[in-house]
Amino acid sequence: MGQIDVSARVRNVRPKKRGYSRSAKSRRRRRRLYARLMLGGCILLAGLLIGILVWGLFSLVIRHLEGSKSTFLPGEGMAIDEEEAGRPAITEAFLTPNPYSRPGELLPEVKNIFIHYTANPGTTAEQNRSYFENLGITGETSASAHFVIGFDGTILQCIPLDEIGYAVKTRNYDSVSIECCYQSEDGSFTEATYASLIRLTAWLLEKYGLTPADVLRHYDVGGKKCPLYFVENEDAWEGFRQDLSDYIRKS
Numbered sequence: 001m002g003q004i005d006v007s008a009r010v011r012n013v014r015p016k017k018r019g020y021s022r023s024a025k026s027r028r029r030r031r032r033l034y035a036r037l038m039l040g041g042c043i044l045l046a047g048l049l050i051g052i053l054v055w056g057l058f059s060l061v062i063r064h065l066e067g068s069k070s071t072f073l074p075g076e077g078m079a080i081d082e083e084e085a086g087r088p089a090i091t092e093a094f095l096t097p098n099p100y101s102r103p104g105e106l107l108p109e110v111k112n113i114f115i116h117y118t119a120n121p122g123t124t125a126e127q128n129r130s131y132f133e134n135l136g137i138t139g140e141t142s143a144s145a146h147f148v149i150g151f152d153g154t155i156l157q158c159i160p161l162d163e164i165g166y167a168v169k170t171r172n173y174d175s176v177s178i179e180c181c182y183q184s185e186d187g188s189f190t191e192a193t194y195a196s197l198i199r200l201t202a203w204l205l206e207k208y209g210l211t212p213a214d215v216l217r218h219y220d221v222g223g224k225k226c227p228l229y230f231v232e233n234e235d236a237w238e239g240f241r242q243d244l245s246d247y248i249r250k251s
Contacts, residue, residue: 086206086251088199090147093129093156098136100166101144107164107173110208113201113215114168114177116145117187117227125150125181129158142166145179147200153192155200168221176204177218180227187228188236197240202248212244 095102118128125148132144144165148156159165167177180197182189189197201215217237218226230237 086199086203088155088196088203090155090157090200093126093158094160095129095133095144095158096136100135100139100142101132102136102159103164103166105164105173107162107176109174110176110204110210111214112171112175113204113208113210114171114175114218114221115197115201115215115227115230116167116177116179116218117189117229118148118179118181119226119228120181121185121187122183123181124152125154125156128179128181129156132158145177147177148179149181149193149196149200151181151183151190151193153190153196155196168218171221176208182229187230187232189229194240198244198247201244202251205244205248212241212248215241215244 097104120128128148135141135143144158145167146157146159146161146165148158150156161176164172165177166172167179168175178197178200180189180193182193205211205214217230218224219231225231230240
């Protein structure tokens with residue numbers, strides 16, 4: 001019998017793939033690690049972008065608020081400092097800019113504060129404000145006021161203080177007007193309306209460096225019986241001015 005070439009057999013035997021197996025596992029681990037790193041990087045980047053966006057929006061809001069305290073343009077509205085001394089509770093309900101009740105023209109100066117009454121007994125401040133608003137649609141006349149005081153004492157601001165209103169025909173460019181709601185046919189105001197009128201007028205006088213002598217009735221320019229009760233009862237008008245002076249002195 002011939003001899004068997006054992007060395008040849010040994011040479012033909014393939015080695016086990018232990019090294020290959022370990023290499024594949026290593027690659028899989030590296031791939032998982034890489035995927036985790038990529039995911040973490042994406043999350044970090046997304047968080048950074050969101051942070052930048054939030055900070056940008058916050059900065060815009062801060063700049064807007066700071067700017068509104070110091071500057072304003074007609075149509076934007078004069079900012080009112082909530083902590084301003086003597087300021088009564090005022091609800092801003094600005095009219096939509098339109099040619100008939102809020103033309104958006106600059107109010108260059110204020111020499112007088114005019115007191116009016118709505119001439120619609122029983123109507124609220126909100127209803128009178130809606131009347132001014134609807135004039136922008138109907139165009140039936142031109143009328144408005146900076147403020148309307150309800151018979152419950154509510155004060156609505158319809159026009160910013162840097163804009164004119166259509167309240168006193170010959171004095172719209174140098175005055176601020178206050179409309180007062182009422183319930184009684186004689187035009188007298190409720191206690192709540194009267195108290196708010198005192199507070200609001202006193203605050204405006206302080207704001208513009210005026211005195212109670214600078215407070216006028218619509219009647220005092222043009223002769224219109226407005227506000228009715230203060231026109232037909234001169235003592236009541238003088239009493240209002242005295243109450244206003246006393247309030248300012250005590251304040």
